[in-house]
Amino acid sequence: SIQTPAIPKGVPSLTDEPKKLAVLAGRIHTVGGGVIENGIVLVEDGKITKVGTRKEIPLPKGWPVMSAAVVTPGLIDAHSVVGLSGALNFKKGDQDQDEISDPNQADLRVLESINPHEPLLQFIREQGVTVIHAMPGRANVIAGQTGIFRTNGRTVEQMKIRFPAGMLVNLGEVPKSSYAGKLPSTRMGTANLIRGALSSAQAYAQKKQGAKEPPATNLKHEAMELVLKKKIPIILAGHRADDLMTGLRIAKEYDLQAMLTLATEGYLIPDAILDAKVPVIVHPTMQRPSSPETFNGHLGNAAFLIDRKIPVAICTAFEGYVPKTRVLRWEAAMAMVNGLGHDRALKSITLDAAKILGIDGQYGTIETGKIADLVLYDGDPFEHSTHVMYTIMAGRVVHDRAEYLKLPFERRAMPLSAAGGDYGCCLGAW
Secondary structure, eight states, rough: OOOOOOOOTOOOOOOOOOOOEEEEEEEEEESSSSEEEEEEEEEEETTEEEEOOOOOOSSOOOEEEEEEEEEOOOOEEEEEEETTTTTTTTTHHOOOOOTOSSSTTTTBBBTTTOOOOOHHHHHHHHHTTTEEOOOOOOSSEEEEEEEEEEESSSHHHHHHEEEEEOOOOOOOOGGGGSSSSSSSSSSSHHHHHHHHHHHHHHHHHHHHHOOOSSOOOOOHHHHHHHHHHHHHEEEEHHHHHHHHHHHHHHHTTTTTOOEEEOTTTTGGGGGHHHOOOOEEEOOOOOOOOOOOGGTTOOOOOHHHHHHOOOOEOOOOOOOOOOTOOOOOOHHHHHHHHIOHHHHHHHHHTHHHHHHTOOOTTTSSSOOTBBBBOOOEEEEESTSTTTOOEEEETTTEEEEEEHHHHHHHHHHHHHHGGGGTEEOOHHHHHO
């Protein structure tokens, strides 16, 4: 087992937002620079200033000190609906991921649906997730504009890293069955709707450019224009290989920057994905084969794609039942034991996720100059018995397990009988 270093006597007590902080670890997974045994990370003003072995870097006098068996970078969920879909699972209260009024919702912005005080944000912080790529749900063909956010903040503006970050387009079973008697009701209809939206946005852009009097503002076209100009990627969400191929075909026709998400049958079309030069945000490893389009799910999908040099991140995506999300590190752990291995599994939810999202300049590794997002564990991160002892974001402690355990058990179980549900059994956090 990995030992937790002892904290020297006489060091100052820790405050919520220390200006300086030293983190001791039996093992540091820097991700970008290998593994450091008996290591230390120094943090000043929310940034990492030094990382190395304790032999190389002395503990500064007078600094507050934290200690853990293992330290990793903050975890990054490259496809999440946390903040839009809430823990209560109460349609009128906290289910804001799907606007069921039009299959083309290009003008919608996740920014307006995220609740910074959603309990699920606290839950994923307790599991070490510090950054999410928040997306709308699966109901609409063109679901809306995605964004990259911190998992802590009083307002969504404080949480925002980048918005908009992409345009989510859904393929497959769900979007073709969301509107009875209305386009689309087939996969042909789904593809037609996407092409129609892109072509209409092209025509709108040309009118704006050439006309003496510009056309009236159309927010859907304005949003799709960002995709056409490659200011944001089109994010193609689908399970079946034929749906993924449809998305790649459309992206090629309109010369779009694209990425795939979910990609349950991605392992069936690696050559097409390589030819398209697109990254893949792979479905949760433990995704259930709950419908025909997920019957061919493969626990080794992430490993298969990464073996072929395709950029991959593992995500939690949308969960239909409470607690409405998954534990990201457990999904990566199952990919680990199905061919991915420890180092690549950790990269898939840290550095590789950051690269795919274009935020690796500040996130995804433990190295000098980056934002001090750190997760402190009492064992190996991928052991299901391991706990996150502390989550640190920009040098600030946002989760302290010792403080959490002081809560009465009924608070930790979070019973919701008044709301018609009780998901305490599912959270696994106590």
